[in-house]
Amino acid sequence: MKKIKVPNASAFKLGEGFWQRFVKLVQEDVIPYQWEILNDLVPGAEPSHAIKNFKMAAGEMDGEFYGMVFQDSDVAKWLEAVAYSLEAKKDEKLETLADEVIDLIARAQQDDGYLNTYFTVKEPDKRWTNLRDCHELYCAGHMMEAAVAYYEATGKKKLLDVMNRMAKHIDSVIGPEKGKLHGIPGHQEIELALVKMYEATGDSLMLKMAEYFINERGKKPNFFHIEQEKRGGSYHFPLHAFGEAYAQNHLPVREQLALEGHSVRALYMATGMADLARVSGDKTLLDACKVMFDNLIAHRMYITGGVGSTHIGEAFTFDDDLPNDTMYNETCASIALCFFTRAMLQIDLDSRYADAMERALFNTCIAGMSLDGHNFFYVNPLEVWPESSHKDPGKKHVLPVRPAWFGCACCPPNLARLLMSLSKYAYGYDRQAVYVHQYIAGEVTLGERVVHLKTAYPYEGNMLFTLSPGKYAIYLRIPDYVKNSFVLSLNNAPVSYHMEKGYAIIEREWQPSDKLNLTFDIKARRVYPNPRLRENVGRVALMRGPIVYCLEEKDNGHQLNTIALDYRAEINEIWKKDKLSGIYELHAQGSQLIPQESDSQYLDSPPKRVEKSLIFIPYYTWANRGENEMVVWVMDK
Amino acid sequence: MKKIKVPNASAFKLGEGFWQRFVKLVQEDVIPYQWEILNDLVPGAEPSHAIKNFKMAAGEMDGEFYGMVFQDSDVAKWLEAVAYSLEAKKDEKLETLADEVIDLIARAQQDDGYLNTYFTVKEPDKRWTNLRDCHELYCAGHMMEAAVAYYEATGKKKLLDVMNRMAKHIDSVIGPEKGKLHGIPGHQEIELALVKMYEATGDSLMLKMAEYFINERGKKPNFFHIEQEKRGGSYHFPLHAFGEAYAQNHLPVREQLALEGHSVRALYMATGMADLARVSGDKTLLDACKVMFDNLIAHRMYITGGVGSTHIGEAFTFDDDLPNDTMYNETCASIALCFFTRAMLQIDLDSRYADAMERALFNTCIAGMSLDGHNFFYVNPLEVWPESSHKDPGKKHVLPVRPAWFGCACCPPNLARLLMSLSKYAYGYDRQAVYVHQYIAGEVTLGERVVHLKTAYPYEGNMLFTLSPGKYAIYLRIPDYVKNSFVLSLNNAPVSYHMEKGYAIIEREWQPSDKLNLTFDIKARRVYPNPRLRENVGRVALMRGPIVYCLEEKDNGHQLNTIALDYRAEINEIWKKDKLSGIYELHAQGSQLIPQESDSQYLDSPPKRVEKSLIFIPYYTWANRGENEMVVWVMDK
Helix, strand or coil: CCCCECCCHHHEEECCCCCHHHHHHHHHHHHHHHHHHHCCCCCCCCCCCHHHHHHHHCCCCCCCCCCCCCCHHHHHHHHHHHHHHHHHCCCHHHHHHHHHHHHHHHHHCCCCCCCCHHHHHHCHHHCCCCCCCCCHHHHHHHHHHHHHHHHHHHCCCHHHHHHHHHHHHHHHHECCCCCCECCCCCCCCHHHHHHHHHHHHCCHHHHHHHHHHHHHCCCCCCHHHHHHHHCCCCCCCCCCCCHHHHHCCCCCHHHCCCCCCEHHHHHHHHHHHHHHHHHHCCHHHHHHHHHHHHHHHHHHCCCCCCCCCECCCCECCCCCCCCCCCCCCEHHHHHHHHHHHHHHHHHCCCHHHHHHHHHHHHHHHHHCECCCCCCECCECCCEECHHHHHHCHHHCCCCCCCCCCCCCCCHHHHHHHHHCCCHHHHEEECCCEEEECCCCCEEEEECCEEEEEEECCCCCCEEEEEECCEEEEEEEECCCCCCCCEEEEECCEECCCEEECCEEEEEEEECCCCCEEEEECCCCEEEEECCCCHHHCCEEEEEECCEEEEEEHHHHCCCHHHEEECCCCCCEEEEECCCCCCEEEEEEEEEEECCCCCCCCEECCCCCEEEEEEEEEEHHHCCCCCCCCEECCEEEC | CCCCECCCHHHEEECCCCCHHHHHHHHHHHHHHHHHHHCCCCCCCCCCCHHHHHHHHCCCCCCCCCCCCCCHHHHHHHHHHHHHHHHHCCCHHHHHHHHHHHHHHHHHCCCCCCCCHHHHHHCHHHCCCCCCCCCHHHHHHHHHHHHHHHHHHHCCCHHHHHHHHHHHHHHHHECCCCCCECCCCCCCCHHHHHHHHHHHHCCHHHHHHHHHHHHHCCCCCCHHHHHHHHCCCCCCCCCCCCHHHHHCCCCCHHHCCCCCCEHHHHHHHHHHHHHHHHHHCCHHHHHHHHHHHHHHHHHHCCCCCCCCCECCCCECCCCCCCCCCCCCCEHHHHHHHHHHHHHHHHHCCCHHHHHHHHHHHHHHHHHCECCCCCCECCECCCEECHHHHHHCHHHCCCCCCCCCCCCCCCHHHHHHHHHCCCHHHHEEECCCEEEECCCCCEEEEECCEEEEEEECCCCCCEEEEEECCEEEEEEEECCCCCCCCEEEEECCEECCCEEECCEEEEEEEECCCCCEEEEECCCCEEEEECCCCHHHCCEEEEEECCEEEEEEHHHHCCCHHHEEECCCCCCEEEEECCCCCCEEEEEEEEEEECCCCCCCCEECCCCCEEEEEEEEEEHHHCCCCCCCCEECCEEEC
16 A cells, blocks of 8 residues: 655645636635625625624624534534645734634633533534534534644644544443443544544554544444434434435445435545555455445546536436536545545556546546636536426525525535645645646645756646656556547657556656656547436537536527537637636537427427537636536537 | 216226226225325324314314315215225225215304315315415315215215205305306316216216306406406415416416316316316317317426426426426426326327326336335436435425325325226227227226227236127227237237227127237337437436336446447346236346546546446335435436
8 A cells, every 4th residue: 555645735836727716716706705695794695603602602603503403514514624724825814713623622622621612502412422414523523634634734723632532522421331422423524534634643542543433333233313212303404315325334344335415524534545545455445445436437527527416415426427417426425535535646646536636627626617717507407498497496406606604614625625625636746756737827835856847737638847866756647538648748759658557657856947748639539428427318418628628608609408519510719818817718510300389289290400600618617607508429420 | 079988996806917006095095094094194294184174174173174175085086996996896985984074064064055175174255266276176176076986886876966055155156147256166077077077977066067168268358367466466376486377377278278287177177178078068278278288298297107397386398398306396296297198089089198197107107116116206207316305495296105194195096096996097988989098908898889908918928808799999008118019819829900099990790709819019229319308318217018117226236427429339127026026127237427526517528438237126116215316217328
């Protein structure tokens, strides 16, 4: 098992390129806006009450708890995003704000170390009585992640100490020892957070707890049944249609052969398993993760890197079931897929993880946010008919435009923390080598080495690397779509390299003047669904580099379902600087069925087609021009 | 407005042909089986308790009410089917049984005329407090229909008297007068039943009540809100996603431009409106029905005559939204479509009503029952993937095989009463003419005239009529699919006729020796979806006569989604006497995508196709050979 390290956000200076806009939006808009949301300062937005909940828990304000049982996690995710943002760019005002929030959190912690505003304010006698539904461990996990990130960003230990005390409190209540609850979280998150705590503090208790939560899951007798019986059968959320699989408690984790149930839970679990494998060396966990990943890629992932085929339970369904218009494809689930693949790349270097990560990152993740950073999708469909969203109750979750904010505000802050820590996903390093998984312009310090990358990827396919001197290898991921269509040169001359699991490896004594060039063929291409992908037989999609394209009504008129792409058509790439924050449009010839003004739905002869010029735009830019139809998979004719 | 009469079941002697099997099944299997169900005599079946509920209401048994709030209607529908069955075939034992049930019902009636076992047994003080949810008027309506049918079948008035008293009781509680509830039923049914009561008894109170319920619907202030407020907000069923449109209470009936909400409610309402138009002469009701029918045919009806595009609320959604795999298409809704079109044919002779009726009758209605009469579908999909039904909670209502019986047993007895009274749908008559809407072999007495029809339709396209002597016209519906491909001859010589709204009309002085021959071209044909029918663009279906065909996995292997019908292929009709109770199979050349054992869902090149011989079977025979895939709309390639 490999043990590849990832660089912190502080080790990375983002350069000019594709990602600058997104990161700037998060720093300048999303983080400040979210702060206002957390403090209920945005007129018309659903109240968050998250900061007020902490004030009440600290005994500094009267009133009632308000919000979801996991409302605390919004504050945690904001703090984590702030920490990464401070690493990237000093901001005293923001740091002071964060320090004040951390002081408040510390005051909200109870004498015994317990920290959770829902139970402290609303049901103090019900602590730890409903691990399945009530997210105490989940909220603790997010706050641990924030604590580690803030410590790494600022060197300030206050929140880390708070969460250390909370961890010890949890250990006093839950664990394998007699007299403790033999329990697990209903929503995974604390597992991966405890690994971070372990790495930040070196405290082996954190590792022991992470192992316990991972290993305990799926065991018989079922803890969730036991605790529900103890509660007299009451619940906060009813047990889901998927039963125990909803929270991946149907089997011990090493026996789960596919990601099942609630997608975010499943992928947070898998991330925790992979991270734990790395620090504990437990190869059985790595093997289990590989099985789940292989199944995911082959059978359960959308072309956009979306996951979760049904909104009922925001969940996986079964192999090859990938409907375009009823799925969930939560933004958070694709973010979680980035977490999972990041964790796998640290222990099992294989470009397939980075390919899946790239798919999620460039498509579903950034489609989650509007181009102005003010609106967010939770659900990321591959096909939208606005009338269905309004009039078919089975599709009412498929919003045709991004709303401003949600009562359950998981996706926006999750996206913020992802975008503020891209270096963790793009790079890795160890003693022998530096690893490049994603091509993000900028300069990164990887231990004692520095990698500088100049690129407009994925707008263009050229990468120019300069490296700090020394003898070491650089691993460059060759994306699956590139295959052999790449060119590597050093100082304008061919350079020898060898391939290993999708990475081109060049090892040498690097000179300060070395210029390493990598060029991909990223020209637009057709992608066909595997025939087993029931919903899309007879259709085709366009991609350019890692970017999935779609048709929108705004460019192509309505009834996109009647449009076909001519199978012989050339695809032209047109740069549009001022459209949708700068995109390559794809133009191609196609055809469209002529509308029939018949009083019948059923015709005696096939409706005729007329030629039509089609305009495709990147999927991540859809729904930025008001409500309209959209399709990714187009008829292939 | 026309006033065409329909013949009772007693006026009809079914002859040898397509329908004999179905009617025999109902008489010999369904009615006796249903009796056992009503009496909880079937081991393993969900308890009905319906007869026991009446015994308790009569004070002859102790215990608790059990079942749905509308459980009484199962007994009513059974009695109505029995009545039609007795008309067709004397059966003393069955009649004695029915008499005893009617005696029991009479004893369950309260002193003030009230009849409803749920409220009598369970909540006697809550009568008439929840018209929206509690089906008191709905159950009364069904029992009125049974009463009229039983009176017409046997001349026995006992149940008619019971329901007369119940009607008067209702009138004492609900109506326009001060002090009465200004209420309407949450589930329409009593409207059409009251028209039947009026026609059977001549009592104008019945007519007045029917008019009141029709005219009151959709008025402001909203009665359902008023009564809910009076109840302190409690409900039996929560208000539905569709809001007031769920029970068609969103607008006055004459302003409703489409059938909306719960499909059965909507179509029972429309039937009541058309029947009321006929007896009252109110042309505004006829006009409203025409608008709703035109919209239905053009935008909201499946090729199978199924209606109800979503299982959420068993409801209509919006124009041209006809998904193949998530719809409801309840058997009862297609039965209700037969009711509605029957009512329209009595007042507005136009073959389009009979065409829609035929579509529903030969496809969704009879698909509702297994070929052995023991199992029933409520939901009639056009595409089934068994794994979806098992593992996608959004499709769990789409059963891949017919189950034995349901706790909510509406469809089987509804189908029984339809099949036992086919003459009402096939024929009409008035002073000038006899009308033939459906071609069902047998002899029917239409007032003073007798029509005899020998035919194997829809197996074959030949009809041989003999008519009782006299001068009158015969109207013969030419189905929409036949167009001009029919031949009419009298005594083997051409005969002159003229066409009127889809009917061929021959008027003459009929001789006893006259043989009138009508031949349709019913050879298999392709049907194409209107391009606006989003779900089926690029697909084609096969029909032969009125019968819709489908592919089943049993005949064609799995992954039916990968199959295409060759657009050039000839379609061969093969008679299979011993298959699925006797069918014409359709054979044609097509192709199938070659499975790709790739570890990716997304391919660089289009998957290849191989030739394949396809076997289509009638849709109504699907799922009679165990669980398997099925599709109606096949790729057109």
